[in-house]
Amino acid sequence: MNLVIAAIIVVLLVCAFRLYRLATRLDRLHRRTEAAWAALDVALARRSGVARALAAAGDLAPAVATTLAAAARRTEDAGDRTRRADAENELTRLLEQLPTPPDSSVADELAETAQRVLLARRFYNDAVRDTRALRADRFSRMFRLAGRASLPDYFEIAEYNPSRPLNRVSARVLMIDDADRVLLFQGGDPQLPGDRFWFTPGGGVEAGEDLLGAAQRELTEETRMRLPRTAFAGPVWWRRSRFTFSGQDYEQTEYFFVAAPPADAAVHHDGFTEVERSYIHGEEWWAADALAATGDVVYPLQLTARLPEAVKLLREVTGGRGPAVPPEPTQID
Structure with missing residues (x-):
C-alpha cells in the first residue's frame, strides 16, 4: 500500500x-x-x-x-x-x-x-x-493554463519592400584586447538558413549622432562595454559595401574605430534588440593567425591582412607615442 x-x-x-x-x-x-x-x-x-x-x-x-x-x-x-x-x-x-x-x-x-x-x-x-x-x-x-487570456491572432498584411537600396552610414569598432585579438560577432541572414559570417561590433548612425557617438553607443548596446569617447581612435578605415539582408538591399558606408576593452571586460547580450537576437549567434576573440587559418567569411574582407596594422595603431595611441591615426581614414575592402 x-x-x-x-x-x-x-x-x-x-x-x-x-x-x-x-x-x-x-x-x-x-x-x-x-x-x-x-x-x-x-x-x-x-x-x-x-x-x-x-x-x-x-x-x-x-x-x-x-x-x-x-x-x-x-x-x-x-x-x-x-x-x-x-x-x-x-x-x-x-x-x-x-x-x-x-x-x-x-x-x-x-x-x-x-x-x-x-x-x-x-x-x-x-x-x-x-x-x-x-x-x-x-x-x-x-487545465486551462491560459486562463482568460485571449488567443492571439496573426497579423497578415502585404509587405512593402522598395527596390531602391537603403543608404546607410555605419560606425564599427575594432575592439582589440591585450593579446592582440579582435572581437567579432558571428551572424547570418535570418532568411538564409546556414548563412554565417563574422563581423565587428557596430551599427547604423542615428539622426543627430556623429560617427564616434554612434560607435560608442553601438558598442555599449551590443557588449555592455562602456568606454569614454577618448578611448576610441579613428576612424582609421572606411569601406563601401552593398548587400541584401532580410530581403532589403543596402548600400552602406562603414567607418572603423579602434579601442581596447576595459579591464576584465565580458561581453553581455542583454542590450540586443529583437532584430539583433535573430541574426547574431555568438562572439569570439580572434588572433591574426586564427583569422588567417579560418575558412569562414569575415567582414571587412581585408581584416585578416590588416589586423596587425590596427593593433599597431591602437598600441601607439594607448602608449602615448604620438599621433598614430592618419588625418583621413584609409579605404579598405
Missing part, C-alpha cells in the same frame, strides 16, 4: 512540475507576443508618420497627396486589428504606386520604415505561432 501511495505522489509531483513549467512558458510566450505587437505597432505608426510627411512635402500631385494622407490617418484610427490590417494594406498599395521621391533622404526613410515593419511583423507572427502551438497542447487545454 505504501508503495502505491508513494507512486501516486511521484506521479502527481511530476504532473504538477510539468504543469508549472507549461504555465510559466505560456505566460512568457503571452508576454513575448504582447511585446512583439507593441514593437509592430510602433513600426506601423512610424510608417504612417513618414507617409503623412511625404504627403505634406508638396512633391506629389494634390489629389495623390490627399489620398495618401487620408490612408495614413485610417491606419491610425482603425479600431481593431482586422480594420487595421485592411487600412495598412491600402497604405501599402498607395506607397507602391508612388514614384521615387526626389529627396533621397525621404526615399531612404520609406525604405527603412518598410524594413522595420517587415521584421516586426515577422517577429510578432512567430510569437503568435509559438503561443498558439503551446495553447493547443493537451495539458494546456485540459
Whole structure:
C-alpha cells in the first residue's frame, strides 16, 4: 500500500512540475507576443508618420497627396486589428504606386520604415505561432493554463519592400584586447538558413549622432562595454559595401574605430534588440593567425591582412607615442 501511495505522489509531483513549467512558458510566450505587437505597432505608426510627411512635402500631385494622407490617418484610427490590417494594406498599395521621391533622404526613410515593419511583423507572427502551438497542447487545454487570456491572432498584411537600396552610414569598432585579438560577432541572414559570417561590433548612425557617438553607443548596446569617447581612435578605415539582408538591399558606408576593452571586460547580450537576437549567434576573440587559418567569411574582407596594422595603431595611441591615426581614414575592402 505504501508503495502505491508513494507512486501516486511521484506521479502527481511530476504532473504538477510539468504543469508549472507549461504555465510559466505560456505566460512568457503571452508576454513575448504582447511585446512583439507593441514593437509592430510602433513600426506601423512610424510608417504612417513618414507617409503623412511625404504627403505634406508638396512633391506629389494634390489629389495623390490627399489620398495618401487620408490612408495614413485610417491606419491610425482603425479600431481593431482586422480594420487595421485592411487600412495598412491600402497604405501599402498607395506607397507602391508612388514614384521615387526626389529627396533621397525621404526615399531612404520609406525604405527603412518598410524594413522595420517587415521584421516586426515577422517577429510578432512567430510569437503568435509559438503561443498558439503551446495553447493547443493537451495539458494546456485540459487545465486551462491560459486562463482568460485571449488567443492571439496573426497579423497578415502585404509587405512593402522598395527596390531602391537603403543608404546607410555605419560606425564599427575594432575592439582589440591585450593579446592582440579582435572581437567579432558571428551572424547570418535570418532568411538564409546556414548563412554565417563574422563581423565587428557596430551599427547604423542615428539622426543627430556623429560617427564616434554612434560607435560608442553601438558598442555599449551590443557588449555592455562602456568606454569614454577618448578611448576610441579613428576612424582609421572606411569601406563601401552593398548587400541584401532580410530581403532589403543596402548600400552602406562603414567607418572603423579602434579601442581596447576595459579591464576584465565580458561581453553581455542583454542590450540586443529583437532584430539583433535573430541574426547574431555568438562572439569570439580572434588572433591574426586564427583569422588567417579560418575558412569562414569575415567582414571587412581585408581584416585578416590588416589586423596587425590596427593593433599597431591602437598600441601607439594607448602608449602615448604620438599621433598614430592618419588625418583621413584609409579605404579598405
